[in-house]
Amino acid sequence: MSETLPTTFDPSQIEARWYAHWEENGLFRPERPDAQPFTIVNPPPNVTGSLHIGHALDNTLQDIVIRYERLRGKDALWVVGTDHAGIATQMVVERQLEERQDKRTNYSREDFVQKVWEWKAESGGQITRQLRRLGCSMDWSREQFTMDEHFSKAVIKTFVDLYNDGLIYRDKRLVNWDPKLKTAISDLEVEQQTIPGSFWHFRYPLADGVTLDNGQDYIEVATTRPETMLADMAVAVHPTDDRYASVVGGHVILPITGRRIAIVADEHADPELGSGAVKITPGHDFNDFEVGKRAGIAPADMLNMLDAEANVCQTADGLVPDEFLGLHRFAKDGVAGARELVVQRLKESGHLIPHVAKTKKGEEVEHDAEPRQIATPFGDRGGVVIEPWLTDQWYVDAAKLAEKPIAQVRSGEVEIVPKSWEKTFFNWMENIQPWCVSRQLWWGHQIPAWYDEDGNAYVAMSEEEAAEQAGGKALTRDPDVLDTWFSSALWPFATLGWPEKTDLLAKHYPNDLLVSGFDILFFWDARMLMAGNYNTGQAPWPRLYLHGLVRAADGAKMSKSKGNVVDPLGLIDQYGADALRFFMAAMESQGRDIKMDDRRVEGYRNFATKLWNATRFCQSNGIGASAQVAAPEARLAANQWIIGEVAQTVRALDAAMADLRFDAAANTIYHFVWDRFCDWYLELIKPVFAEGASKAAATETREVAGWALDQILVMLHPFMPFITEELWSKQGAVNGRERPDHPLITAKWPDPQASVSKDATDAIDWVIELTGNVRSAKNELGIPPGTRLAAHVADPSDVAARTIERSAAAIERLARITPISVGEAPAGPAMQVTAGADVFVIPLEGVIDIDAEKARLSKALEASQKEARSLEGRLSNASFVERAKPEAVEKARADHAHHAAEVERLTAALARLG
Template identity: 45%
Template sequence: MLDKTYSPNRIEAHWYPIWESAGYFTPQPHGTGHYCIMIPPPNVTGSLHMGHGFNNTIMDTLIRYQRMNGVRTLWQAGTDHAGIATQMVVERQLTAQDLTRHDLGREAFINRVWEWKAESGGHITRQLRRLGSSLDWPNERFTLDDGLSAAVREVFVRLFDEGLIYRGKRLVNWDPVLHTAVSDLEVLSEDEAGHMWDIRYPLSNGNGELIVSTTRPETLLGDCAVAVNPDDERYQHLIGATVQLPLTGRQIPIIADNYADPSFGTGCVKITPAHDFNDYAVWQRHRDTPTLIQQPHGGLINIFTPDAVIRANQPNEGELLPAAYVGLDRVTARQRIVADLQAHGLLVGIKNHTLRVPRGDRSGAIIEPYLTDQWYVSMASLAAPAIAAVENGQVRFIPEQWQNTYFDWMRNIQDWCISRQIWWGHRIPAWYDATGAVYVGRSETDVRTKYKLANDLLLKQDEDVLDTWFSSALWPFSTLGWPESTERLREFYPTAVLITGFDIIFFWVARMLMMGIKFMGDVPFRDIYIHGLVRDAHGNKMSKSKGNVLDPIDLIDGIDLDSLLMKRTSGLMQPHLADKIAQQTRHEFPNGIPAFGTDALRFTFAALATTGRDIQFDLGRIEGYRNFCNKLWNASRYVLLNTAEHDCGQTGAALELSAADRWITVQLNCTIQSVRDALDNYRFDLAAQAVYDFTWNDFCDWYLELSKPVLTNKTVSAAAQRGTRQTLVQTLETLLRLLHPLMPFMTEEIWQKVKPLAGASGETIMLAAYPIAIKPSTADQSAVAEINWVQQVILGIRRIKGEMNIAPSKALPIVIANATAQEQEWLDSALPYLTFLARVESIQQLGANETLANAALTLVGEMKIFIPLAGLIDKTAELTRLEKDISRLESDCERLSTKLANPDFVARAPAAVVNKERERLAEQQTALTQLKTQHNHLMQSLQ
């Protein structure tokens, strides 16, 4: 028997270790076909957030669904080494000991990181288990394990040998704190208050000046030109002339380029190609012009060290960078340069200006566009077949509109900077000799053999590591054993679907497509389900600075207010912001967050998973679904209490199915088909809604109540009681299997108790067959019509009692008029239901044209149900109710009449729709006539 109270934490803690230790998550030996999902590998440094909770719920739902469909399923587990993030964690530990990684040296530092991973790197995988994620843990992969490392080296070497990987000097996002290039995804740009400086650039001939506006005056030391728009009449005569670059003694040309916007500022733009991506593009368009060729370094002047400090002049550069600024960091250099410009009369003015400031997501430092030697992948030839795969339908985006985002990036793709200047990661498999010649191979031994190098030639391996996204791009096939031809690779590649957020379409999705096609000859997945971001209840993005971050584990386990306040304000440097967050938290959660359990959280995520939209997470929703869990738990207790010690059809004795038994079976099968259709089409919200409606309304609110008169009435036959008991247990058992992919824990707990009564077998519900809809028989369809009619009768009587303020438990006589022969038959068989659920005391019949004064009226079709009101109600109140219903029906009739009078509607709408509307109008007009008649009778009784 189930516990009296639903306790999710106890159930979850009990079942997950059993599932995992039994090996249920690995591909089962018997099955038809195969189905594979690759987990987007979470960072080894990470902890579970709402986005993880959402997409893992979606993936686990699909995996459990397909597993129960008898398919061999693989949900590939794994984590990403998270190069920069992990290195920062360990470096912070060293800083606390007054050490740096350079004090340890590369090898010792790497060993230190591996030690950290062994001790603390599994936090997020433990949290994923709390979500019920049925990942193939025994075959968990790590992007730096031996197999994946071999795959990374293989891909690098092959691409290099084909000329698709090269080394070159280009502009990158540079983090001056971490001393490495970073990807666009690792750069967060937000509006910040700043300034705009207007600076005089005197014409070299002394006959005037150009006013240039800039937000970064320190970078003028690297200017190579001033650009004006070729159509800007103010400056056309100056194109080709030169200006004196302030504070430097250099002369730079005035060039014509459409990048200069005549309507912005003065229309003159300083071009600093080594420190601005747009300027770099301008430089590339003009790099071969004589005016730029004559500039130092061809105009590509880097003014910073890796620390964003003004660098020293190199030999043969002379005083390219004025000595007064050498050695200053960029903030101090800006202050000194602005002061000097003002002193020389070259500063026109300063005004406040809001600008987008790029900051490293790890260090918080302002990112510097920086000119360095890096390794690149040439992307154009890799992108072409990946574009075609989506164009020809080999791969589809869900929702479809995301393919436009994909196409836009892929058709304008730039070469990919894949090198990072850190130690933790896949070290680039390239070696250099003393002359700087580069050799690429799988190992130093391979290099010497490949290039026929002497054994005594001294080689040094490249110090850089690969971008973390490089190994992630190989994830769909490297995790399955590539470059070896393993059985898992042959069976599960390509995978079925990728579940991911829209924010990494470029960084991960597109690159996996390119690499999969390149090295496997096939796409890595057929479907790409793109979901939105999880936002707070007000639609705001969750962030620590806003204090609106919710931790999924807090929602599962609950958390008291003091602990929640501490989590929300920890690490915040601004006291006023911490106070604001504390006040908001106390307002929203005066008693902390209660324990909702994993199943309620998962069901909430599924219910909110509308395609393509961001998810607004409201605690009110999860509270509602926690109530849903309680509802199902209590309903299951009712079923077990009424079946556990009884014959539910197991003995083979005769049984008889009531109309209610047949009706609930039909409703269940309709729900099964709706849920299957929804899951097959990634409409998790529709699946959740369908099963919720059936469970709450059809099963709990109606069928359980309809079963009570059968089970408690001693005059009901034993065969009918067996039929109802069998229907109870079989409906519940099927419902549990239907719900299991969404709510795995409580369904397993209840199923174990119900399965022997329902004639089910098996060790676990997760390997039981997923329900398949059965087409209803003629008898079943007749039962549906009957129970639908019974429901209308009961609801009509309850509505009158409610509106007349009559106690629901008070038994009342009813009087029936205009009942058809079928309705008369239904009345006879429905009497136990009406007595028990509507508290009907007796039923009388009126003649065909008779009516009843001083009675409340409700209609079921054309059948009238009167409730005599003598001594029960105020007639005036009943008149008010009737007038309200008459007004509503008049409005409905007017709306339908107007709709049907519209020739456009009649001409364009399908004939079935038009006929349906006409039938509705006729029904409403009949009901209106009857209510008006009842109103007149009641009025006459008052006179």
């Protein structure tokens, strides 16, 4: 033995060393030109980002898959890179300028963009270094960036092709507008927050002397955004609402502006809510926009009352009074905003309908508005309320591009795992809206469109081509950039060289699998399907795996404001990357979120330590690396048994990975390592190395045990790459079987190619079951584990008879029962244990005080039964389950399960005593 393992397993001592070795030696993508390809691409994280717990889950699952396929001999390529993250990156650089009392507008566009590139060179890409700490085996030699030159060409070509095919166009529509960043943002960048607000009721006077059937000369409307009435263009009522049937087609006269607007019938108005009439501001509300279009109002004619900073501007009809112009939509810096002034003026003119509330004493009190909690959209980066804003933007005809992906998922050509997400996918794709792809930023892919003095657009790959189209007219380029989701939609093929016909593209596109969080199913995954089919004629992958979220221990969503965010790097520092990775895999159950549990992570660190110590035991008995993939020849029952267990584990692991059941795969290898190999096999073979034992048996056992440990390291490697590589290398130093050029990361996946004796494996399984049941019975009755007990079996089965005859010493050592007598047991107190079909009677006279033990067990049973009944009553109370805190309900369920199990255990223990 040339090298032994240290006594203590310390992850920090091995992780950085092994990662550097893998990367420096090109082992993440070894040269395998003739091998079957297997390809995945990582969801490119923002270049401004840092590793959070969601990244840890997402990338761990991908790494498990890619390491598994690499071990199976495939040309496994994991494409890695980062997204230029338009808004986020521009904000980072602008903040740096602000710290120096500087700002973006002090620079030309070209100079500012150069500053962003300088920032990226110095500070960008922190997350890629952190992914290395997690053990991600990506092909860093081909790291991509969405603003790389070749990628940018792919983006511009896609835009131009879509435009030429009539699938991209410029239109006036509502967008999510961030008044702080002064750009349109995507739905993903909008956060809904529930905040205190108000609900105001107004009188809109009917025009032309018309009244409702009840004599009322106005229509009552209500709103949480009174300032928008400056741009109202209609009042909607439901077509079946008899209260308003006589005035549909008539008009009201808006207070303040005096604008005459139509009363329209539209199903958007709910007769059961409020007055049944709703004000319609198509230029500042997404629902109203659709109502306006149905009412025949063209988007170009819809009124806009706010500028880019959400200050009131004059509408196209010039009816907004001067006193409102320039006011911010909300109160700001102690100055009343448009909202406050609108309410004030409507109150003064008698058009405000006060809200009447009762005090605790029953007295009626009038207020201007009804207080309410209101769901309000905020920009996730700007931090201000988002304003639906009518602007000219570039749009993609997403409905047309969605047709083929819908058909592919319906036919099974593209599989979504878990299948339960298909319904959500179809619901969104079949009701998809035009996709706004322009952003009012400087950092990003500038839109390849140029305009002449008359506003005509020329879309081309370059300014020279656009000028040629324009016949020499002076042109100005569109200042907007493309939404980052537009460019990242090309990730599966542009990273492989598209539109050039590269060898890499031919071999690795389509990819084989995409692993993604469900939260970007529409923003990225669906758009990749659309872009892949449009640009290449093929879906980018045949299979999409959607994992859940990692939540706080109490099930709450993690957020900085709640202070419950978990830092994966902190967990790696404390427990090691392998333990965190294994936790992620073991807890990833299809269709469910993961609850963070540091104790489970610590438990998997203990699992790694268990394997470490098992390997030290092997080394101390001369058990080293195996020289073969197929199982060695074996005669001893224990060795045949472990070979059979390895083969069974490989089959179960392969089946779990084929179904993308990460939890099943992790638990399969966990229980094999801990239960079968460490707890049983190593115990079974200890006598083989005792003084005086057969040398032939010891030699065979060293071969089989070394082989079995090698198979463990290979099977466990995708989940725990660092400790397995370390043990693999150290095992190679035992008995002189050096393997420095045969690292585990590129080893061969297990292929036992062995048949074993069923008699031998049945015998070992029988001994294990007998031992486990005897230990449980002793524990139930408070008998010390090491106590040797006599046992009687009246009519042993064939396997029992053979095993008792051949392995009495093993039974005595493991189960601590001796002697075993064949025949009826003597009369007296005894307990029964089973192994298979065999029933063993174990006399207890003189072993324990039977009466005292019965009394103890009865008392404990009564207490657990009482507690279980109490908890069952509480849990069957709907009021408790619905109103109690979730953690209290969960604790009650856990306590009930514990006491129910105790009742079962104690009842069985009493039954053993007769």
